[in-house]
Amino acid sequence: MATATVELKPKDYKSNIPPDWCPGCGDFGVLNALQRACSELKIAPHEIVVVSGIGCSSNLPGFFRAYGVHGLHGRPIPVATGIKLANKDLTVIATGGDGDGYGIGLSHMIHAIRRNVNITYIVMNNQIYGLTTGQVSPTSLLNMKTKSTPKGNIELPINPLMLALAAGCDYVARGFSGDIKHLTELYKGALQHRGFALVDVFSPCVTFNRYNTYDWFRQRIKKLEDKGHDPTDFVAAMEEAKKVGDEEVTIGLFYRNPNPRPPLEDLDEVIASGPPLVKRPLGITNAEARPLLEELM
Amino acid sequence: MATATVELKPKDYKSNIPPDWCPGCGDFGVLNALQRACSELKIAPHEIVVVSGIGCSSNLPGFFRAYGVHGLHGRPIPVATGIKLANKDLTVIATGGDGDGYGIGLSHMIHAIRRNVNITYIVMNNQIYGLTTGQVSPTSLLNMKTKSTPKGNIELPINPLMLALAAGCDYVARGFSGDIKHLTELYKGALQHRGFALVDVFSPCVTFNRYNTYDWFRQRIKKLEDKGHDPTDFVAAMEEAKKVGDEEVTIGLFYRNPNPRPPLEDLDEVIASGPPLVKRPLGITNAEARPLLEELM
């Protein structure tokens, strides 16, 4: 991660496009904290690529001043992987919603974790499909009424943190978009972590999720930091991650592997062997290529 | 699960087609144990549907005398889900390989688990892509040399049992195709469990996986039953599932929830409300449908 010498303020990460989210949407906090984290870490906007899927949350790249790809629903992670492997000097952030990441895109996250692709993945988890106007999501709580479950959700919500831990993720955190300072710190840790980092963020949808509101969260949120949780303790992390539901909502850094695995870019022999692929000269001479032909002769 | 009164022998579950697997392939044991389990549970062949994906392993339905669907690579679970929801009286078994189930199809398994679709899922895990002649699989061990990783695999293998547990699976087991008796018992438990049951089976590929051979397994295998493992203890199950690698290979029943969640067919108000959907009469009269029109008037 290259750092810039000029001073970078959060506003330097603000595009000219005002976010089109509903007033009060949790995603404002997610954006805000990310702008702060990048400015505090002094990562120049042109060295950042934010890759999203499709959803309200996935509109974020348009509001964040950096390079961006606003891709397909559920697919930010493979796009981000391709970018990172092509240019390992870039800071690559994948982002999107709970439907995008834990529904249609779930498999990509788990595989990216086991490969340890060096990206930060931020999920704006509002427990609903926002952009499509309020259907059940894989993180909707049981019995939640939505447009597609008018009598209440009957499917056990997914536990993304447990899944990430089970998949071998070395940095697993959860934040709340109502606590920007706390969230900023989680992002900073994630961005500094070399390897796949998951930051799940409870980011209330004020329009379609009338249940998991700011108030609902504020009444339940407990910070791991206040609980004396040791983020290097995998078993404790699993235990804490397991607790979800109506009583308590835990946020903070669940797990950071004290002996992190090397990221994919260090293990792929070609990528590890030199500067970013994109900076390597193209072209091969006939003489250089000759052994490839000789082998077939 | 309906049972037949006539006596059913394992051979009654044998089709006329001799398996086309390589001599010595682990999948013979998987098939054999499944035929035994069904015969011991006396489930009539016509009340069983075996749904597979694509792979050597996925050829199994052709050799098992029952109804079958030999579907698309990675997609047996959604097909099996559709069948089970349409006709909850059937015993539905989804099966396939490690590439099929934990690679391209991973997301379906995790979502089926949280929905608790009442099917048994058997994965013939040979830690390689067999049918496509030997590429790396999501369960290939680190450093394994394959056609697509000639210098050794650099991606952390997936841990399907931990993922299943993290996703909320109420029946999680692992068997070894070299121990048919043990495997038969795991199957029987899975088939009797009302809800999603995962049976991961180490099923050696004698042609393309020269590392994880029968011998390799025999030297390492430990049975949970011999270890005094309590399958109702979730935390212990996670701990045991976490142990994988070169030292020890644990098989047996990792977890069975003593208070299992109800399966999806009991929660879906329409399906739960009567006989299998397929047995309900079709057609609606104009009078019955009238309220639907009235609402728009």
Next chain:
Amino acid sequence: MALDDLVVGIGGAAGDGIASAGDTLALALARQGLRIYAYNSYQSVVRGGRIWLRMRIANRQPLSPGNVLNALVALNQEALDLHLQEIQPGGAALFNTHRVRRAPEKGPDGVQLCPIPVPDLAPVYKDLPVIQNTVLIGALYAIMGLPFDGVESVLESTFARKGQKVIDMNVGAARAGYDYAAEHFQKMELALKPQPTQKRYAVMTGNEAFGLGAVAAGVRMYVAYPMTPASGILHWMAAHGPAVGISVRQPEDEIAVMNMAIGANHAGIRCMCGTSGGGFALMTEAMGMAGMIETPVVCIEVQRGGPSTGLPTKTEQGDLFQVFGAGQGDYPRLIVAPTNVYDCFETVKEVFNLAEKYQLPAVILSDLLLSEHHETVEPDRFDFENPPIDRGELITEANGGDGEAYLRYKITETGVSPRAIPGVPGHLYVAPTDEHDEDGVLISDIYTDPVRRKRMMEKRMRKMVYLKNELPPPRLEGPADAEVTLVGWGSTWGVIREAVEALAAEGIKVNHLQIKYIVPFHGEEVAQILSKAKKIIMVEQNFGGQLARHLRSETGIKADGHIRKYDGEPFEPKHIVAGVKRILAGEEELVTCVSDEPGWRYDHPSFV
């Protein structure tokens, strides 16, 4: 001249409640025996931006959003600023003086400005700003000169579940608007005739008609992943399905949707699924599977503006080739593009019967326009009993049999093989996506056999011949000796038909061929019809002229002219009228239309 056909526009922002205002208005009019056609131009945003709902009101059923604007209900300043100039003489602009602070002194010539002091008329406004809609609808009703009871009855039923207090509040607000307008403004000169109340219409969207069609077809499960503009089917189903025995499931993605639907149909129920273009892209592999294992399945593909995520809330007919080319290899399939709301209902019934009879996957190609626009329909034309459900050669019970082995994929004259469903004794088989023999045994692995492979391929494809013979060929509408033949497909039927009438009124004789069956295609019949055409002009809501290409590939016929629109907004009759005239004048062969009235446009700050 008193108008007997007028367009009311309601403009505001997302979150202003325009859709429900439109619903109230539409239902009120329908209950009074008037006909409406409403189209909502909205944006892919949940709050803010711009919504522009146009409702055409007439005694005769309108078939398109129309060409003009007669009355405007501006819910904010911007809506007034943008659309005021579009209003035709004789029209009116209604607005809430509290939201529209900078109203002009006067409107365009002949247009009445109707400022309405909503906060005074409905004091609840300060806590419940959406009440402005109710007040303004009331006022509009007065200006249209219609009796208030239409609005009243709708508000009563809409709020029935919320109790008398809420009803009273709403009816009071509407009444206040009605009375205020009656007192302060002139009535528009309209020739709208409310009908006796026994003649009531339903207000329906294409998506609702699809849902009703599924009910009639005996569908027992609807599976979908949300995607605009197909989500309306999911919402309708979730709300209404369970009461009529339809289970509704939302899986993790469209791959699961299609595979699950195939599984359910394979097990013997009728299961439908729905999506839009991007979701359908993920279903194509499984479409081929259904073709290969000969399991019927029906998917509704509601097209929107493409390519890729494109214009999620805009209309287009851009997915013909995606559906045509779905999946690798050749396999039998049915692709049908219904032409109006009634046809949506009929098509689901028809397509399920055909999909089951021929054991193949079927796609119903709709688009945002057809699926989401509202129109009045005659409820009695929705027959849930006819045509009856025909499940084809389906074996659902052990038939005793003659001892012969059951061949699931038996080679037959028609290509159709009797289909047993799992659970039936004596009919065991495996349905494989690999090539297989009559008994389902693979002929892709050790039992390779080119001769059998060829026969099986031919068996499957033979079904297309018989299927085609069952489908009614398209019919030419309008005068045989027309100067021009307009050819369209699917949802544009209505607007083309209105354009034909408008051209006739100008003395240009035009007839019209609308294609509903895309695959199989009535090549010979169409060629026959078009061979008599003097000038063939294709009308398509896409860039590339997808039907023109399909038509040419089927018949060799190259159209003489093309009218296309791909800006996301639907055709208005005027676009087609102008296009035909330009082509006739030899000015252009390809006319591309655009909705460039100021009301459609929106500037944005630059990104960097």
Next chain:
Amino acid sequence: MALDDLVVGIGGAAGDGIASAGDTLALALARQGLRIYAYNSYQSVVRGGRIWLRMRIANRQPLSPGNVLNALVALNQEALDLHLQEIQPGGAALFNTHRVRRAPEKGPDGVQLCPIPVPDLAPVYKDLPVIQNTVLIGALYAIMGLPFDGVESVLESTFARKGQKVIDMNVGAARAGYDYAAEHFQKMELALKPQPTQKRYAVMTGNEAFGLGAVAAGVRMYVAYPMTPASGILHWMAAHGPAVGISVRQPEDEIAVMNMAIGANHAGIRCMCGTSGGGFALMTEAMGMAGMIETPVVCIEVQRGGPSTGLPTKTEQGDLFQVFGAGQGDYPRLIVAPTNVYDCFETVKEVFNLAEKYQLPAVILSDLLLSEHHETVEPDRFDFENPPIDRGELITEANGGDGEAYLRYKITETGVSPRAIPGVPGHLYVAPTDEHDEDGVLISDIYTDPVRRKRMMEKRMRKMVYLKNELPPPRLEGPADAEVTLVGWGSTWGVIREAVEALAAEGIKVNHLQIKYIVPFHGEEVAQILSKAKKIIMVEQNFGGQLARHLRSETGIKADGHIRKYDGEPFEPKHIVAGVKRILAGEEELVTCVSDEPGWRYDHPSFV
């Protein structure tokens, strides 16, 4: 008459090592300056079943598997039983007396039976049964009358890494077979002339040529999920890529493959991916994304027998419309079907230059035949330096700029907008799959604008016009005044060309148009060429006549006849020759061919 062109068939089961026996033979011949064309008919099974490798050997490069069988190497009883009768007079049948116990007394007329006592000749056989291949290849070499050093040199290099002992054992076994055969059997009468050793050929498959093409094109990453028959590219890349700086990754599915490839190209490297039909079905959504965000990407789609899983190890040209219709909506794309092994190499270089220049997704349509058959090629024709890499208008460094804001999607005459890659200062933008303005800002949400939308759509599609102008139109091969014009596409070039020659030899004058560029299509040029054709006959390896349909949609031209094959086995020249004659005789308009020799057929027990 001494044959100068003969076909050797090697038959056995999967696991018998036929492929490597074929490799040894091919390389031995190539090193002696002979030309080969080999096609392996195998089954989707890892052990057992049947493998049937046919190698055509000649002094002039053969372009197809040929029509007949001249020599048989039977690795098991079944291979002998099945293929013996196919051998032409003058031919020979070689087999191991230990594997083939029930050999007939004598072969067909003029066919020499050559039983070879492998266990005696190579005692290691009992522990290493695959040594039989080496012995039999040695024997075959003697019977073909070729000097042994070809085989010897190949065995030496093949086993070089295993040490002298292994080399000696293999060379000894081959030599024993050679000597035994020389002593006991007659040489075939052949006119094969080994060339001086400085004229050496390489033996190459289409997949290897694609890999080499990628190296030449400057590809820095290859991404694929295994799928027959595209896996050969992955295997070649995994084995050779890293040494030339190509990273090879195998993600979790084809959706990830295509999205990752797009990401990598977006970041500024050249990244290629590959798959077969079923995998491509999962890539179509992302194809549309690449079209929309104008990121170049290249995918090789190697077709196999469909529909669905179909015939995984058999050849077909059945995916034209899947690729044509990939993804919803209209977007620019390039689809190219290379026609031979050299062309595979050239096409990758060409297509990357075009994809980057026009910033669009490109698909190279191959098939199992082209991708997996082996043929001798002249190594000097593989030029890695020319044409040079042309990356189009790519901004990889801050250019100081003139202070003007960077517009990633600037509207230009050609539709191409200079593309900055992430990391370059001063060029920030977002690449969105939603419709967007020149600066990348969405015009699907609040900034909806039909006028801009229309312009952006036109900007993107304009690229197709310029792209087309750059592509060489197809050329008619053969006499201008021919009786018949055969039209094919992609991989069938060679077999059609040989059929043309065979027909000429019979006095039927035929010429030949092979289509390489599917999209964009040279409609005018093709129409021009075909307007002069007396009788147009399409030759396609599929059921539906996909190119015939495409041709008609582009030109209106309806072919006079069709020769099709969809049994999974490739065309042989004789199929086309017979088809042309039948069509000329007016017997049929559509001739479907099948490989129904007994050697292709395999019965199976019934399932139930």
